[in-house]
Amino acid sequence: MADQHYEWTVVQSTKPLADADREAILANPVFGTKFTDHQVIVTWTEELGWHDARVEPYGPIMMDPAAAVLHYGQEIFEGIKAYRHQDGSIWTFRPTANAQRLQRSAHRMALPEVPVEIFVESLRQLIAVDGAWVPQPVNEKTLYIRPFEIAAETFLGVRPAARAEYRVIASPVGPYFTGGLKPVKIWIALDSSRAGKHGTGEAKTGGNYAASLLAQSEGYENGCSQVMFLDAETGTHIEELGGMNLFFVYADGHVATPSLDGNILRGITRDSVITLIRDRGITVEERLISLDEVREGINSGAIIEVFACGTAAVITPVGQLKSRLEVIGAEDQQPGELTTSLRAELTGIQYGTVADRHGWMHKLAD
Numbered sequence: 001m002a003d004q005h006y007e008w009t010v011v012q013s014t015k016p017l018a019d020a021d022r023e024a025i026l027a028n029p030v031f032g033t034k035f036t037d038h039q040v041i042v043t044w045t046e047e048l049g050w051h052d053a054r055v056e057p058y059g060p061i062m063m064d065p066a067a068a069v070l071h072y073g074q075e076i077f078e079g080i081k082a083y084r085h086q087d088g089s090i091w092t093f094r095p096t097a098n099a100q101r102l103q104r105s106a107h108r109m110a111l112p113e114v115p116v117e118i119f120v121e122s123l124r125q126l127i128a129v130d131g132a133w134v135p136q137p138v139n140e141k142t143l144y145i146r147p148f149e150i151a152a153e154t155f156l157g158v159r160p161a162a163r164a165e166y167r168v169i170a171s172p173v174g175p176y177f178t179g180g181l182k183p184v185k186i187w188i189a190l191d192s193s194r195a196g197k198h199g200t201g202e203a204k205t206g207g208n209y210a211a212s213l214l215a216q217s218e219g220y221e222n223g224c225s226q227v228m229f230l231d232a233e234t235g236t237h238i239e240e241l242g243g244m245n246l247f248f249v250y251a252d253g254h255v256a257t258p259s260l261d262g263n264i265l266r267g268i269t270r271d272s273v274i275t276l277i278r279d280r281g282i283t284v285e286e287r288l289i290s291l292d293e294v295r296e297g298i299n300s301g302a303i304i305e306v307f308a309c310g311t312a313a314v315i316t317p318v319g320q321l322k323s324r325l326e327v328i329g330a331e332d333q334q335p336g337e338l339t340t341s342l343r344a345e346l347t348g349i350q351y352g353t354v355a356d357r358h359g360w361m362h363k364l365a366d
């Protein structure tokens with residue numbers, strides 16, 4: 001199927017938001033609350049494979065109440081951003097990596113794999129009609145794009161669906177965490193796991209996020225904005241946050257991040273950050289990191305910075321770690337030096353003001 005040509009049809013919205021209303025949203029976007037005028041839809045059936053690739057006006061999904069996704073959670077998604085450069089052109093970051101991860105997620109969740117070319121073209125198609133929704137490159141504003149795939153067959157039997165839909169929607173966003181580069185407090189989930197051995201932790205599937213929400217609510221109640229999950233088997237090793245990967249910077253000059261153990265998401269920001277750190281001649285270890293090591297490291301000064309990273313959150317400094325048993329680290333912390341400079345380098349590459357040495361940027365529109 002690799003050389004199959006997909007025809008795209010485009011139905012323009014007859015009611016796009018007025019320019020002034022769109023500009024008002026772009027002036028102060030709130031993560032994931034407002035959406036562009038169009039969406040992408042591509043259908044898959046067992047008989048026809050991927051077909052009927054189209055751009056349509058944004059609107060609700062008409063779905064049978066017996067659609068498989070509503071009952072058994074056969075759903076996967078991606079998160080990727082469009083960045084406007086100073087010359088007005090629109091770019092995205094490592095789209096092939098997101099396409100490949102969506103395929104891995106599809107495999108795990110027994111959904112059909114969206115071909116990489118459909119994925120990348122779907123971003124281009126959406127930007128071709130909704131490019132005006134990509135904000136000016138100030139205050140970390142971008143257009144957050146959410147490709148997702150759902151089991152759309154009307155059938156209550158438990159088996160992989162014979163009909164699926166791939167869709168793409170997009171939402172203009174500012175910083176994921178309001179409050180600037182202030183370190184975020186993290187709640188350590190001691191009573192719930194996000195993923196277990198041979199489970200779906202590595203897939204970007206809705207159920208993993210549903211599983212994180214109880215601990216996330218506890219976190220909010222305790223003044224924390226993200227949750228840290230430990231491995232389900234022993235409850236001793238740090239895996240990741242609800243929506244971000246973690247890095248620890250040591251006073252002796254090296255950096256460590258939890259290894260990809262099949263339970264955590266293969267973050268594209270994580271992978272990029274590892275490359276940028278190694279480019280600086282700094283050692284990055286991908287290994288098991290226990291909560292004990294982190295507690296002792298922070299208390300002794302052996303760990304000098306902790307940061308989290310992901311598409312939505314970019315690179316975010318981590319402050320105090322809290323659980324129902326303890327508080328680790330000082331109340332008022334400043335973002336660390338490596339955290340701050342990596343963040344400047346990564347966002348510089350994404351906004352086109354720092355050289356893209358690794359060929360990560362992909363142009364979507366002139």
Ligand code: PLP
Nearest residue numbers: 243244245265267268269310311
């Ligand atoms: N871990 C989880 C659970 C996530 O949801 C995300 C966000 O997508 C990440 C890590 C970071 O991944 P990426 O850098 O590819 O956005």
Ligand code: COI
Nearest residue numbers: 079080243310311312313
């Ligand atoms: C992303 O960073 O794209 C995610 O999916 C994480 C979520 C917390 C918004």
